[in-house]
Amino acid sequence: MLAPELESAFRGRRVLVTGGLGFIGSCLARELVELGADVLLVDSLVPEYGGNLANVAGIEDAVRINVSDVRDEHSFRHLIRGQDVLFNLAGQTSHLDSMHEPFTDLEINVRSQLSILEACRRHNPEVKVVFASTRQIYGRPQYLPVDEAHPIVPVDVNGINKTAGEWYHLLYGRVYGLRVSVLRLTNTYGPRMRVRDARQTFLGHWLRLLLAGEELEIFGDGEQRRDFNYVDDAVRAFLLAAAREEANGEVYNLGDEAVVSLRELAELLVELAGGSYRIVPFPPGREAIDIGDYYGDFSKIRAALGWEPRVALRDGLEHALAFYRQNGELYWDG
Numbered sequence: 517m518l519a520p521e522l523e524s525a526f527r528g529r530r531v532l533v534t535g536g537l538g539f540i541g542s543c544l545a546r547e548l549v550e551l552g553a554d555v556l557l558v559d560s561l562v563p564e565y566g567g568n569l570a571n572v573a574g575i576e577d578a579v580r581i582n583v584s585d586v587r588d589e590h591s592f593r594h595l596i597r598g599q600d601v602l603f604n605l606a607g608q609t610s611h612l613d614s615m616h617e618p619f620t621d622l623e624i625n626v627r628s629q630l631s632i633l634e635a636c637r638r639h640n641p642e643v644k645v646v647f648a649s650t651r652q653i654y655g656r657p658q659y660l661p662v663d664e665a666h667p668i669v670p671v672d673v674n675g676i677n678k679t680a681g682e683w684y685h686l687l688y689g690r691v692y693g694l695r696v697s698v699l700r701l702t703n704t705y706g707p708r709m710r711v712r713d714a715r716q717t718f719l720g721h722w723l724r725l726l727l728a729g730e731e732l733e734i735f736g737d738g739e740q741r742r743d744f745n746y747v748d749d750a751v752r753a754f755l756l757a758a759a760r761e762e763a764n765g766e767v768y769n770l771g772d773e774a775v776v777s778l779r780e781l782a783e784l785l786v787e788l789a790g791g792s793y794r795i796v797p798f799p800p801g802r803e804a805i806d807i808g809d810y811y812g813d814f815s816k817i818r819a820a821l822g823w824e825p826r827v828a829l830r831d832g833l834e835h836a837l838a839f840y841r842q843n844g845e846l847y848w849d850g
Contacts, residue, residue: 525759527552532599534558534586534606534632535567536579539709540648540701541605542571543747544754549578551755558595558606560585566609566710570846587623589631596632596640601758604632604685605648607678611805614674625677626684633688644695644764646757649682650675651702651769651812661813664700664767672805682767689765697757698767699750702812706747706832707839711847719744719781723840724848726785732793735802738779743772743811746832749825756821763821771812772825784830789837 531548535541536557548555557579559567572579584591586606596602607625608614614621629647636643654662655669670676682698689696703719711720722732753770757763776784782793798806817823827835840847 522755522759523551525551526601526755528554529600530554530556530598531601531603532556532558532595533603535648536605537561537567537569537571537581538605539566539571539706540704540747540750540754541603542568542708543706544603544605544751545572545579546575547751547755549575555579556582556595556599558582558584558586558592560606568708568710568847570843571708586628586632589635592632593635593639596635596643599640599643602632602636602643602645603648603754603758604629604645606632607648607681608674609650611652611672611674612801614672614677615801615805618673621673621677625674626680629681630684633684633694636694637688637692641692641694644758645685645697646754647682647685647696647698648754649698649700649767650678651700651810652807653679653682653700654807654810656807657810660809661771661811662769663813664769664816671807686765686767695761695764697763697765699753699757700767700769700812701745701750702769702771702810703742703744704747704750705744706836707843708847709747709836711840712849722782722785723789723836724844726789726791727837727840727844729791731791732782732785733796734778734782734793735796735798736778736806738782738795739777740806741775741777741809741811742781743775744829744832745770745772745825746827746835749827753817753821753823756823760821766820768817768820768823769812769814770817770823771814772829774829775811776829785833788830788833
């Protein structure tokens with residue numbers, strides 16, 4: 517879909533983004549503002565989950581912000597009324613945290629998702645919903661690249677709960693007629709991601725370590741292969757899924773044809789930013805939930821919606837490094 521068509525799809529539309537002060541949510545908000553949408557961002561601003569007011573610097577006056585938790589079903593039923601589109605990005609994304617605090621993960625990634633869907637069904641059944649799912653639900657790949665028909669065998673609590681959240685969305689689409697689309701994201705990176713630690717993204721933490729002059733550590737043998745999407749590409753997928761009626765009821769993988777090992781990724785980062793890396797054994801508890809090699813087959817979304825990644829890994833990493841060199845003090849501790 518060309519940019520003018522996206523503008524016609526969103527100009528003047530009322531759009532709610534849960535997790536809107538987080539990494540992908542805030543980048544999505546910026547694009548929605550450019551497209552002329554009326555944007556409401558909902559975020560709990562819980563420090564561990566990535567919400568950061570710095571993420572909306574420059575567009576504060578162009579969006580409305582509601583600081584509330586999606587676990588509060590009473591507030592959400594009021595927020596959803598009158599919205600044309602809901603981008604549902606709220607969630608707990610740390611795999612390790614889900615193993616340490618499984619009931620918190622259950623509350624955020626399952627019960628809250630069901631509460632959001634009930635609010636949509638009862639108070640705004642016409643809203644279009646795009647849900648941010650994850651490639652983590654597949655678990656350790658049984659074949660590569662992983663397509664949407666791959667068995668779902670999560671290896672951690674987060675993967676199980678994200679699966680449930682996704683299936684609730686699809687169920688409400690089938691049974692109640694909600695217009696729902698699901699995107700299974702791969703490793704997404706770029707400006708505004710949480711970099712203070714590796715709870716949400718190891719790559720973000722790697723960027724911080726390199727810029728601080730510290731050595732990277734790669735767990736295992738470093739040969740685990742991954743694919744990555746620059747955040748602008750992921751945002752475009754969300755917009756396309758929301759704008760296209762043929763996306764209703766569908767699940768789409770994102771991904772990239774460029775696949776690199778973690779060692780190759782570290783070598784590229786060292787080339788771009790200096791520094792060094794070393795290979796170390798997995799810490800206790802990490803190897804059991806590591807999925808090994810993963811890269812996705814995104815041919816379904818390419819055929820259906822015309823989406824494919826545009827930003828090469830090297831270019832995206834250069835953009836991200838430049839952003840944190842200039843704005844790092846806003847993210848090292850937030």
